[in-house]
Amino acid sequence: MSTIAWTEDHSLHTARWHSENGAPAPHTVTTADDRLSADHAYRRIRAGEALLWQGDYNNGRQLLQALGRRADRKPAKKPATGDLGALYEHERIRRRTRAGILGSLLIRLGKGYELDLRRAPDVAAACEAAYGPADAERVVTFTELLGVVSAYRWQQQGVEVPALGARVYPGYGVFSPTRSEYVDLVADAPLDPEIRTAFDLGTGTGVLAALLATRGVPEIVATDINPRALRCAKDNAERLGFGRTIAVTGPALYPPGRADLVVCNPPWLPGVPTSDLERGVYDQDQSMLTEFARDLRSHLTPQGEGWLVLSDLAEILGLRPADHIPRLLDDSGLYVLGKLTTRPRHPRATDRDDPLAAARTAETTTLWRLRAR
Structure with a gap:
């Protein structure tokens, strides 16, 4: 696995990069918290930054939703309605672009899969079920973590x-x-x-x-x-x-x-x-x-x-x-x-x-x- 690096309090920090979909580690990582507006976050992501979230956990989820709304504002021109193949390709590209924007909001998991964020849930059991036993601090996308937590609920509740x-x-x-x-x-x-x-x-x-x-x-x-x-x-x-x-x-x-x-x-x-x-x-x-x-x-x-x-x-x-x-x-x-x-x-x-x-x-x-x- 590769590592990512960022500067925090004038010190360089590193952690293991983990991506289930094989996305490469982002080159430019900066920290972000509750003071960051959705518009500013969107501009920074579009400029090539990945944002390591250090604010309130629930506020981070709300920021993801706001980024999604901004990503949907100006979709590329759709092909003719009757061309289903072209519509399918258009939709895949749109979703891939949207996922790339949302995937630029990152979150750090501690050595025991703990989250050092305000109002953060206990995600250790969900992460261990998905990734295996904890062995090191790692950084994942916020969307991937939400997927891990959601999948764990399905795993616990089952599907009729x-x-x-x-x-x-x-x-x-x-x-x-x-x-x-x-x-x-x-x-x-x-x-x-x-x-x-x-x-x-x-x-x-x-x-x-x-x-x-x-x-x-x-x-x-x-x-x-x-x-x-x-x-x-x-x-x-x-x-x-x-x-x-x-x-x-x-x-x-x-x-x-x-x-x-x-x-x-x-x-x-x-x-x-x-x-x-x-x-x-x-x-x-x-x-x-x-x-x-x-x-x-x-x-x-x-x-x-x-x-x-x-x-x-x-x-x-x-x-x-x-x-x-x-x-x-x-x-x-x-x-x-x-x-x-x-x-x-x-x-x-x-x-x-x-x-x-x-x-x-x-x-x-x-x-x-x-x-x-």
């Missing part, structure tokens, strides 16, 4: 999954199953009672592996390339009483051997993830989708099935050709046994203020039932 009839507990950096349509498809798909073994590829929280266990599959292997997801999935399997039914392994997509059923819900958009959490959304070079299809035949038993669960948002946005998946499956020696489809029910699907509302309204999620030729 109606199709499972239980809660799962997402860890920091693991995609939460708040979009329930893909879970419902797996719950509704016809399942041969003779199926004895299953692989859940890219398991995340382990929710699909747990669902297969509740449907009676006696032996399941869940995989992921994210070490945090592996820990999270194992924890959820044990919480739900499936510790002996579900074996969690990685980091790899496919485990050794063959299974009667192979389930995969890959990230639904081509793109480069910038954090562990974004690995649940963006599939760089569509590598996970391609590997799933290419290697499925060699991991299925003779009459085994593969279930690919995927949204068509990428096709709607023009990020993937409409015939890409059928061609990929055909080239991989697979044929489609059947399909189940559903419409999204998450809040953004009905948010008319979303620049991509037209695309989200048209989106469908499909479970492709596949068999080797």
Whole structure:
């Protein structure tokens, strides 16, 4: 990890720089407190400074909100409404720019993850859950710390999954199953009672592996390339009483051997993830989708099935050709046994203020039932 430096009381200070999204350490760091106005803070950030917050904790949160409002004041000119691909790229650039501005407000964590700020909460447990045992003073962005605290609340409270009839507990950096349509498809798909073994590829929280266990599959292997997801999935399997039914392994997509059923819900958009959490959304070079299809035949038993669960948002946005998946499956020696489809029910699907509302309204999620030729 790199370090950052700043001057405080005419003395040079340094600390470890930590960024979950891989952002480089800022070059120019100055201190800031409650005397700094939002307008002045915004100008300093736009001029290239990063601000190490030393004021009241709650005032720092309010400053973040004020910076966000200023970042939204003069958005770049939007492309034509009908060009959904261009709108998507515009929105990604806008969000990246906004995140860069908000990510210039920093906060220092002590050697035990303590916050030396007025009205600061105790964040030690949340930080240890996200980062591991404390070992040194570090500086993070204020937005990252808020994300760590929010994720810890989810990890403590859990997320209710109606199709499972239980809660799962997402860890920091693991995609939460708040979009329930893909879970419902797996719950509704016809399942041969003779199926004895299953692989859940890219398991995340382990929710699909747990669902297969509740449907009676006696032996399941869940995989992921994210070490945090592996820990999270194992924890959820044990919480739900499936510790002996579900074996969690990685980091790899496919485990050794063959299974009667192979389930995969890959990230639904081509793109480069910038954090562990974004690995649940963006599939760089569509590598996970391609590997799933290419290697499925060699991991299925003779009459085994593969279930690919995927949204068509990428096709709607023009990020993937409409015939890409059928061609990929055909080239991989697979044929489609059947399909189940559903419409999204998450809040953004009905948010008319979303620049991509037209695309989200048209989106469908499909479970492709596949068999080797």
